[in-house]
Amino acid sequence: MKRIAFYLVAIAMAGGMLAVTAPVSGHADEEAAPIYGVKLPAGYRDWALISVADVGAPVNDIRAKLGNDITMRAYRDGKLPFPDGTIIARLAWQQVTSEDNNNAIRPFAEKQLPPEQVKKLLDGSFVAGPPTNVQFMVKDSVKYASTGGWGFAQFNDGKPAGEATIKTCFACHQPAKDHDFVFTRYTP
């Protein structure tokens, strides 16, 4: 169990940026995350969608990346590096089976697929369950010059994750160096 728990934290970082089960909107007076001093950005839950992804077992989550206006403009204009003021949020939820959802899919599936394929389809269909954490990447080319211009933060249920977690963020984003350390691409 301990191994899996640690693993979940590592993957939370690997798959995106920084992480919270946050309230609907962040508030400016929220506690700052360690190292980069990033606070939960106000209103981030209303930001536009960049794209979605999911991570396999044993993580089993579904994730969405949201961006503030500066971020969305940069993506759509194909602008790299991302300009100062860019903030990218990575939300993630545990994948859960939804009986409501499966009841809606089943009649269509049963008309067209043999039983074992219906089962496979429903077993692989999920909705978003409880949130896991929320991560942020904040661009400030002066303040965060030593880490590619990016500050990182993770919030678990609204509380900043510890220094040990945040320390690993930048190293993990190195494979995306050619895309200004950002893994996610915009999907229309």
Added chain:
Amino acid sequence: MKRIAFYLVAIAMAGGMLAVTAPVSGHADEEAAPIYGVKLPAGYRDWALISVADVGAPVNDIRAKLGNDITMRAYRDGKLPFPDGTIIARLAWQQVTSEDNNNAIRPFAEKQLPPEQVKKLLDGSFVAGPPTNVQFMVKDSVKYASTGGWGFAQFNDGKPAGEATIKTCFACHQPAKDHDFVFTRYTP
């Protein structure tokens, strides 16, 4: 192949509402979808995120539900039925494997999991690929009184789907009658 193609259409409807590989923003002069006369809503791609989901093989998609301001307020206030003016968009993309993404996850995974579990994790990790279609539910309790107050539409690459597709929408949403015919729940 034909069976799978038809199946994909059915599931597109089953999992959400109505369906487009749409341009970044809809335009008021877009062609109206059959039956309910719904047009691609302007700016829907910038709407806030309600939640995410995915559908298993052979559909293999990742989907996001977005809502206009009226929708998001209704969700957050727990307001049912949804008020007139509510528009819910269901976007969906083919699940694709991303080598960039897997290269980021792999080092963490290999430190903590045996090889066959690393493989399982990466095989089950996806990003959003090409869009499949976009579906909409539009609330107008007078205009659409005979279908629970909802008009439905689906767009494939910006073009309205045919009447045969749209005819099935309302019946498919019957299992969600207690939630005003809407399957998706808001996830913070």
